[in-house]
Amino acid sequence: MTKASPFPETHGKSFNVVIVGGGSAGIATASSILKRNRKLSLAIIDPADDHYYQPGWTMVGGGVFSAKFTHRKQQDVIPDRAHWIESAVMTFDPQNNSLQTSDGREIGYDVLIVCPGIKLDWEQIEGLAETLGKNGVTSNYRYDLAPYTFRLVQDMTSGRALFTQPPMPIKCAGAPQKSMYLSCSKWEREAVLDNIDVQFHNSGAVLFGVSEYVPALMEYIERYNANLNFESKLVAVNGEAKTATFEQKNGDSTRRVEESFDMIHVVPPQVAPDFVRNSPLAGVDGFVEVDQTTLRHIRYDNIFSLGDACNAPNAKTMAAARKQAPVVAVNALATLDGKPMAANYDGYGSCPLTVERGKIVLAEFGYGGKLTPSFPSWLIDGTRPSRLSWLLKDTILPPVYWHGMLKGREWMVKPQPIGSD
Structure with a gap:
């Protein structure tokens, strides 16, 4: 069993590869590297004892999955040959190929991979943190709150339900409306939807950023009689008074x-983690500054970043991290060998939009909004709701995550060498 490293064992120690972050991106990248080279030394730095399949939280909020289904202990997903340093990173010193942890350790590296995820900034919305999990205020963006979402939906037979989406970037940009669709689907089945005023407040100007998927989504907006409020940003919540304040352009x-509510599903604003945003690795937006194709840092040739913490202009989804991890793995190994970059990332991301219980619009796209379907259109037309896409989300993807992605099995995401078709 891999165990956290005691302080004396790692202080001042250097590894061939250091990965900051033990989430989806970090574990998948570590596994992909170690499958290719079992002999190098690799450390994963992450203070968390728990690991979550976060794409499942929408399904928890919709009453499809249990919360427990999305959880594992971190020690059970760390690759066997990886050295787990159970601490947080405080500062980076890229000039000296080292970093410092919160408990005072200095760790050196030949190659650094930064993927600590994104920070959920609940405090940006006045009054929100104090009322989360009570007074009808919930969010599927937290493990402990997703079950509360479903309890609220189950108990609601009339009144007003608000669903909000903050400014980009956020992880899984479709999740704010997914929660609305699944809630409406439940209310429709219970024959109470006509008694509920459903409002979607989106700080952006469009329903979804890739236009090919909007017609199908609009069919469900009309079916559920949901009201769209664009360029409407949530800025305050008063849980006891059950009111929400929006800034509208x-x-x-x-x-x-100010809008009243009986239930409100809030998606928090999201920013780069503080220790990334305040580091030499950050770009102007606070995220790690990388070349969008190789995912290598634009100033430090032995540093890479992927997942939600990098500033590549792709959708921040688990599917993106799954595609990025093998690319970073082969490019990191090339760097260790003094060779040029070996693989490119095309911006692929996927957003299975749960438009009703049993049907999904499977949005798959790369840089520039280019559609990048994984299946032929006769099998799955991603621009239309599909039961087969629901099967993918409900049954196939969770084991692919736990037993494929996290184990370095690169099913359908094996990196293509640069210059190949």
């Missing part, structure tokens, strides 16, 4: 609007 001006 009106031409060149902005006005504040």
Whole structure:
């Protein structure tokens, strides 16, 4: 069993590869590297004892999965040959190929891979943190709150339900509306939907960023009689009064609007982790600054980043990390060998939009919104709701995650060498 490293064992120690972050991206990359080279030394730095299949939380909020189904202990997913340093990173020193942890350790590296995820900034919304998990205020973006979402949906037979989406970037940009669709599907089946005023407040200007998927989504907006409020950003929540305050654009001006609710599903604003944002690795947006194809840092040739913490302009989804991990693995190994970059990332991301219980619009796209379907259109037309896509989300993807992605099995995401077709 891999165990956390005691302080004296790792202080001042150097590894061939150090990975910051033990989430989806970090574990998958570590496994892909170690499958290719069993002999190198590799450390994963992460303070968390728990590991989560976060794409499952939407399904928890919809009453499809249990919360427990999405959880494992971190020690059970760390690759056997990886050295787990159970601590947090405080600072990076890329000039000296080292970093410092919160408990005072200095760790050296030949290659550094940074993938600590994204910070959920609940505090940006006034009053939100104090009322989460009570007063009808919930979010599928937290493990402990997703079950509360479903309890609220089950108990609601009339009233007003608000669903919010903050400014980009956020992880899984479709998740804010997924929670709305699954809730409406439940209310429709219970024959109470006509008694519920459903409002979607999106701080953006469009329902979904890739236009080919919008017609199918709009069919469900109309079916559920949901009201769309674009350029409407949640700025405050008063749980006891059950009111939410939004800043809404009106031409060149902005006005504040207060809305009452019986239930509100909130997606928090999201930013780069503090220790990344305040480091030499960050770009102007606070995220790790990388070349969007090789995922190598634009200033430090032995540093890579992937997942939610990098600033590549792809959708921040688990599917993106699954595609990025093998690319970073082969490029990191090439760097260790003094060779040029070996693989490119095309911006692939996937967002299975759960439009009703039993059907999904499977959005798959790369850089520039280019559609990148994994299946022929006769099998799955991603622009239309599909029961087969639901089967993929409900039954196939969880074991692919636990037993494929995290184990370095690169099913359908094996990296293509640069220059190959």
